[in-house]
Structure formats: C-alpha cells, structure tokens
Amino acid sequence: MTTTTTAPASDASLGDHLFAAVQRCLPTRALSALMYRIAEIDSPGFKNGFIKAFMRGYPIDLSEAERETVEEYRHFNDFFTRALKRGARPMPSDPNLLASPVDGRISQLGAIRDGRIFQAKGHDYTAAELLADAELAKAFDGGSFATIYLAPHNYHRVHIPFGxxxxxxxxxxxxxxxVNPATARAMPRLFSRNERMVAIFDTAFGPMAVVMVGALFVGGVETVWGGRLTPPHSRAATPFHHQPDATVALARGDEMGRFHMGSTVVLLAPRGALDWQANLAAGDTLRLGQPLAQVLQHAVA
Known part of the structure; x- marks a missing residue:
C-alpha cells in the first residue's frame, strides 16, 4: 500500500512545466464547452468518422459494451458515455470491501495527514479546499483518500464504491x-482548483466523499440525481450547495454519474474506516468493482 507524504521538491520535467504554463493561458471553459457541442453532433458521417478515428488512437473494446457497433451510437458523447453489458464489472462478493468506482489508474492513495491530501511529489492540497467546506473536511482529518485518473479510453461512468x-x-x-499525470506533477493544488462536483454519502462507516473533478475538454458532468451539471461552466466565485429533493440511496456498484471525456475521481473516508488492499500502489490500473479497501467499521445489514 502507498501511504505517501509530501516531498520537498517536485519531480516535474521542463516539458511538464511548459504544458502547465500553456494551459494557464488557455480559455479552458470555452474550449471544454466547444468540445461538448462538437461531441453532440449527430450527423452520421461526422459522428461515425469521429468515433472510428478515436478508436484508432485508443485501445477500446466495444465487445464489452451494450452496443457493439459504432453506427448504434447517436453521437460521440453517446459513445463516450457508453454503458457496459450487465455483469461486465461484478462487485466483490465480500460486502465489507470498498470497490473501485471506475475503470482508471491510481494517481495516489493513502492517509490524509494534517488535513492535507498528497497530489504528486512536491504538491499537496487540503481536504477543505477540495470539498469547499472547512467544517465538513474535519470529518476526514486523519482518514483515507484515493485519487483515480480516467484516461480517454476508459469507461466513463462513475459508480458508488460502497452503499x-x-x-x-x-x-x-x-x-x-x-488532470493527466504531467499536469499533476507540475500544477500546484490541481484538483482543488478545477471545477468539480462533491457528493457526500452517509454510509455504515460514516461519511464518504466522492468528488468528480472536471478537466480540460471534459465537456460535461452529470449525476443520476440531478442530470447534467455542466455545461455551462460557471465563473462564480462561490460554490453551490444542494440538498437532495428526495432520498437518494445507492447500493454499492450503482451508477452515480458520468464524465463526457476523461477526468479524475477523488474518494475520502474518515479515520479508521478503511484498510487499503496491500497490493495497491500509485500507477496501478483499476477496473470498476475491483476491491480497494477493507471496510473496518461496517455493520452488515
């Protein structure tokens, strides 16, 4: 298990710093909104060509999707947020295991120390910044976090890791x-600077935060309880807090949202709630449903 703490110096390369510097100058919200509109074009010739070109560049296996041919998708976004066949990503048989919420790769995981979350060598950020709520962040002080990066070729629906x-x-x-590794190495406080959706769930082990972090060319984020969240991409200076209009209870493995293009999910759990699987480390590839941690405070219903 990786329980990394903040290192004194970044290991970002010159190329990483240049890439981050270019991004600071870009109209990232406008570019992401434009990508969303392009990805919604439903002209058969355009969308089929777009999808096929994308599949030539990335290792995508449509045989595990509900719809196995390019022609069955209405537009690129429909393809990008494709559903998998039932049973393609089973949950663990042990109800006391926290499951991976996505297909992706571990960026970092470990302990939240002094309210801070490790991002990359030389960089961290606070749970209060990530959650946009200093009081709420106290519930996770001394707890556990996992940051999982979704590459463009991954399945892009997000499922709840524990009921x-x-x-x-x-x-x-x-x-x-x-939010790719190069930017994470070079950009301070990356995940607490980007647009994001913070969901807090009450579980048998206490509060659990599931944070869906937006990114460049992530044209849209949506949830199962609220529908499309973005676009538009707000420039407001303060967060928008919401209480659910009706009870939203999800069992482990239920879909909770989806990304339109790649991004990152950050999980937070309280002190003493989780014991990460010993074989997990930064850089490891994950599949939805793969065991991430033993839940130490769980009364099985």
Whole structure:
C-alpha cells in the first residue's frame, strides 16, 4: 500500500512545466464547452468518422459494451458515455470491501495527514479546499483518500464504491486544467482548483466523499440525481450547495454519474474506516468493482 507524504521538491520535467504554463493561458471553459457541442453532433458521417478515428488512437473494446457497433451510437458523447453489458464489472462478493468506482489508474492513495491530501511529489492540497467546506473536511482529518485518473479510453461512468444515502452535493466552479499525470506533477493544488462536483454519502462507516473533478475538454458532468451539471461552466466565485429533493440511496456498484471525456475521481473516508488492499500502489490500473479497501467499521445489514 502507498501511504505517501509530501516531498520537498517536485519531480516535474521542463516539458511538464511548459504544458502547465500553456494551459494557464488557455480559455479552458470555452474550449471544454466547444468540445461538448462538437461531441453532440449527430450527423452520421461526422459522428461515425469521429468515433472510428478515436478508436484508432485508443485501445477500446466495444465487445464489452451494450452496443457493439459504432453506427448504434447517436453521437460521440453517446459513445463516450457508453454503458457496459450487465455483469461486465461484478462487485466483490465480500460486502465489507470498498470497490473501485471506475475503470482508471491510481494517481495516489493513502492517509490524509494534517488535513492535507498528497497530489504528486512536491504538491499537496487540503481536504477543505477540495470539498469547499472547512467544517465538513474535519470529518476526514486523519482518514483515507484515493485519487483515480480516467484516461480517454476508459469507461466513463462513475459508480458508488460502497452503499450509502446522499446527504448533500456541491458544485464548485473552477478552472478546467488537464488532470493527466504531467499536469499533476507540475500544477500546484490541481484538483482543488478545477471545477468539480462533491457528493457526500452517509454510509455504515460514516461519511464518504466522492468528488468528480472536471478537466480540460471534459465537456460535461452529470449525476443520476440531478442530470447534467455542466455545461455551462460557471465563473462564480462561490460554490453551490444542494440538498437532495428526495432520498437518494445507492447500493454499492450503482451508477452515480458520468464524465463526457476523461477526468479524475477523488474518494475520502474518515479515520479508521478503511484498510487499503496491500497490493495497491500509485500507477496501478483499476477496473470498476475491483476491491480497494477493507471496510473496518461496517455493520452488515
């Protein structure tokens, strides 16, 4: 298990710093909104060509999707947020295991130390910044976090890693920098600067935060309880806090939202709630449903 703490110096390359510097100059919200509109074009010739070109560049296996041919998708976004066949990503048989919420790769995981979350060598940020709520962040001090990066070729629906009831959710406006490893190495406080959706669930082990972080060319984020969250991409200076209008109770493995293009999910759990699987480390590839941690405070219903 990786329980990394903040290192004194970044290991970002010159190329990483240049890539981050270019992004600071870009109109990232406008570019992301434009990508969303392009990805919604439903002209058969355009969307089929777009999807086929994308599949030539990335290792995508449509045999595991509900719809296996390019022609069955209405537009690129429909393809990008494709559903998998039933049973393609089974949940663990042990009810006391926290499951991966996505297909992706571990960026970092470990302990939240002094309220801070490790991002990359030389960089961290606070749970209060990420959640946009200093009081709420106290519930996770000394707890656990996992940051999982979704590459463009991954399945882009997000599922709840452990059963719970939605307590609240928050839309936090922000920038839309890339969240790829190069940017994470070079950009301070990346995940707490980007636009994001923070969902807090009450579970058998206490509160659980599932944060869906937006990114460059992430044209849209949506949830199962609220529908499309973005676009438009707000420039407001303060977050928008919401209480669910009706009870939203999700079982482990239920879909909770989706990204239109790649991004990152950050999970937070309280002190003493989780014991990460010993074989997990930064850089490891994950599949939805793969065991991430043993839940230490769980009363099986």
């Amino acid at each position: 719970g009831k939605l307590r609240s959710w928050t839309y936090v406006p922000g920038r839309l920098f890339s």
